[in-house]
Amino acid sequence: MAEPMLSLKEVGHSFGGLSVLRSVTFDVPEGGIIGLIGPNGSGKTTLFNIVTGYIRPLAGTVTYRGTVLGRDTIQQRGLRGLVRTFQTPQVFEQMTVLENVMVGCTKLTRTTMLQDLLRTPASRGQMREIRARAEAACERFRLTALRDLPAASLTAGQRRILEIARAAVGEPRLLLLDEPSSGLNVQEIEDLRDWIVRLNDEGITILLVSHDMGLMTVARTVHTLYFGEIIATGDMAAIQRDPRVREVYLGV
Amino acid sequence: MSSRSLLWLVPCLVIWAVLPFVLPRNVADLLVFTGIYTVAGLGIGLLLGHCGIVNLAQATFYGLGAYASAYCTVMMGLPSIAGFIVGAVISMALAYVIGRPILRLTGYFLALGTLALSAIASALFFEWDWLTGGTLGIGGIPKLDLFGFVLDRPSRYYFFVWIVAFACMIVAHNLVDSRTGLMLRAMRDSSTAAASLSIDLQALRTKVFVVCALFGALAGSLFAHHVSFVSTQSFTVDRSISFLLIPVIGGATSIPGIVVGALFVTFLPELLSKLGDIHQILFGLALVAVVVLMPEGLVGAFGKLRTRLARRGGGHG
Numbered sequence: 001m002a003e004p005m006l007s008l009k010e011v012g013h014s015f016g017g018l019s020v021l022r023s024v025t026f027d028v029p030e031g032g033i034i035g036l037i038g039p040n041g042s043g044k045t046t047l048f049n050i051v052t053g054y055i056r057p058l059a060g061t062v063t064y065r066g067t068v069l070g071r072d073t074i075q076q077r078g079l080r081g082l083v084r085t086f087q088t089p090q091v092f093e094q095m096t097v098l099e100n101v102m103v104g105c106t107k108l109t110r111t112t113m114l115q116d117l118l119r120t121p122a123s124r125g126q127m128r129e130i131r132a133r134a135e136a137a138c139e140r141f142r143l144t145a146l147r148d149l150p151a152a153s154l155t156a157g158q159r160r161i162l163e164i165a166r167a168a169v170g171e172p173r174l175l176l177l178d179e180p181s182s183g184l185n186v187q188e189i190e191d192l193r194d195w196i197v198r199l200n201d202e203g204i205t206i207l208l209v210s211h212d213m214g215l216m217t218v219a220r221t222v223h224t225l226y227f228g229e230i231i232a233t234g235d236m237a238a239i240q241r242d243p244r245v246r247e248v249y250l251g252v
Numbered sequence: 253m254s255s256r257s258l259l260w261l262v263p264c265l266v267i268w269a270v271l272p273f274v275l276p277r278n279v280a281d282l283l284v285f286t287g288i289y290t291v292a293g294l295g296i297g298l299l300l301g302h303c304g305i306v307n308l309a310q311a312t313f314y315g316l317g318a319y320a321s322a323y324c325t326v327m328m329g330l331p332s333i334a335g336f337i338v339g340a341v342i343s344m345a346l347a348y349v350i351g352r353p354i355l356r357l358t359g360y361f362l363a364l365g366t367l368a369l370s371a372i373a374s375a376l377f378f379e380w381d382w383l384t385g386g387t388l389g390i391g392g393i394p395k396l397d398l399f400g401f402v403l404d405r406p407s408r409y410y411f412f413v414w415i416v417a418f419a420c421m422i423v424a425h426n427l428v429d430s431r432t433g434l435m436l437r438a439m440r441d442s443s444t445a446a447a448s449l450s451i452d453l454q455a456l457r458t459k460v461f462v463v464c465a466l467f468g469a470l471a472g473s474l475f476a477h478h479v480s481f482v483s484t485q486s487f488t489v490d491r492s493i494s495f496l497l498i499p500v501i502g503g504a505t506s507i508p509g510i511v512v513g514a515l516f517v518t519f520l521p522e523l524l525s526k527l528g529d530i531h532q533i534l535f536g537l538a539l540v541a542v543v544v545l546m547p548e549g550l551v552g553a554f555g556k557l558r559t560r561l562a563r564r565g566g567g568h569g
Contacts, residue, residue, distance in 0.1 A: 083448065113427075120382075
């Protein structure tokens with residue numbers, strides 16, 4: 001069996017004595033779309049924060065492409081292809097939409113500060129490349145009409161799409177989407193679903209956190225998290241039939 | 253460059269070239285200081301406007317540049333260029349060594365950290381009189397000599413200082429307009445998101461702090477060769493505060509704003525001093541007025557006014 005892209009082994013965490021994750025173990029296979037559902041406070045975002053390096057887990061290990069992620073910084077994980085979006089979209093408000101997407105491309109290029117200060121041909125060439133990539137991403141995510149607007153002027157839904165475009169443009173291997181459909185209208189959710197499938201077709205593995213059961217059907221496997229523990233795993237149809245999940249979500 | 257901006261550039265250049273010949277010597281002298289303060293202010297502007305960092309330590313690097321020039325030329329008899337290089341290298345090295353730990357701080361704590369650096373440096377400039385001359389200072393710093401052409405009058409030094417200032421403005425503009433500039437602004441707007449896009453916040457902050465120190469040292473060396481005498485009074489915490497005022501008043505994200513801010517801090521106290529004892533109070537009031545009424549600085553306020561007028565004009569048309 002091929003090595004998983006991401007593997008969590010008995011990951012546990014607590015905040016000041018309040019246990020938020022208890023021995024969470026699951027794999028994200030390379031090329032898969034894995035879903036993570038659970039009511040508010042079940043530990044989904046904490047799990048994202050642990051995988052991307054914002055929080056160091058108190059127990060267990062996270063292995064990414066065969067290497068245990070120990071003290072690796074957020075940036076090091078990003079450079080190795082681990083990219084996330086946030087539950088509350090974090091756009092660069094004073095920058096334009098195009099500039100926001102351009103920031104997502106900066107890690108694909110390398111210039112030194114001196115080259116940038118002196119505006120060497122290498123520095124100019126890299127900026128051209130960054131701009132071209134960002135323009136193509138704006139086109140793809142239907143942001144072209146908004147590209148010169150400051151990100152502060154965007155609606156909640158547009159911010160979310162911008163954040164996804166910015167994450168996707170940096171050629172991630174594993175894209176972690178935290179509630180990507182929250183704040184989107186029906187059409188935007190349809191587009192989002194389509195983009196997720198297409199990004200996955202291009203080889204990007206996706207870990208998706210969402211409350212939206214409709215969107216969750218793109219995931220091949222869904223894990224249900226409840227008070228820091230995985231209580232059910234399976235495809236969406238199986239999850240919806242699972243008595244424990246029904247109890248947690250519907251109280252029946 | 254667009255033809256419209258060229259249209260602006262040509263008369264500006266003509267005025268710039270004519271000014272030292274038509275203005276009285278003391279005004280030309282103030283314009284030299286404006287150029288020197290522009291160089292120092294550019295560094296502060298990069299940190300404040302593009303990284304969101306309040307740097308209250310610029311007088312330290314300004315002092316290092318000035319003392320390096322004074323010591324190298326007067327005490328060691330070296331050519332002027334040696335002072336410029338030594339000042340720049342020491343300032344950049346110090347900024348790197350001090351920057352790594354203190355740039356981990358953010359917001360007010362970082363501002364206080366830089367203020368502490370300025371206070372310590374100011375005390376050391378005073379205490380280390382074997383090096384700095386203490387309150388007596390170091391005098392007799394030679395005027396700059398460019399291949400036999402001595403810059404011994406404000407009108408001559410004016411051109412040299414402003415050419416250096418323009419070069420620094422171009423370099424600062426290059427940085428803002430580059431990949432590094434994108435990363436800086438991203439970090440300023442959301443450090444959380446910037447980190448997720450693999451931007452090394454700590455390294456980037458340190459590098460800009462080093463560039464800021466370089467501008468400070470350069471300005472300090474220019475100052476030393478202009479006034480021919482340096483002493484501790486010129487590099488106190490007060491000076492750091494005036495340097496910080498430059499981008500705050502002019503507009504931290506705008507490079508022309510730095511020039512406007514430098515004009516404000518050099519000319520306004522001079523103009524107000526004619527009004528007698530209350531000039532410091534008036535300067536304080538002017539400062540408060542700019543900061544409260546124009547939070548984006550004078551250039552930002554001007555830009556807003558222009559947009560409003562254009563919109564009104566468009567409405568009628």
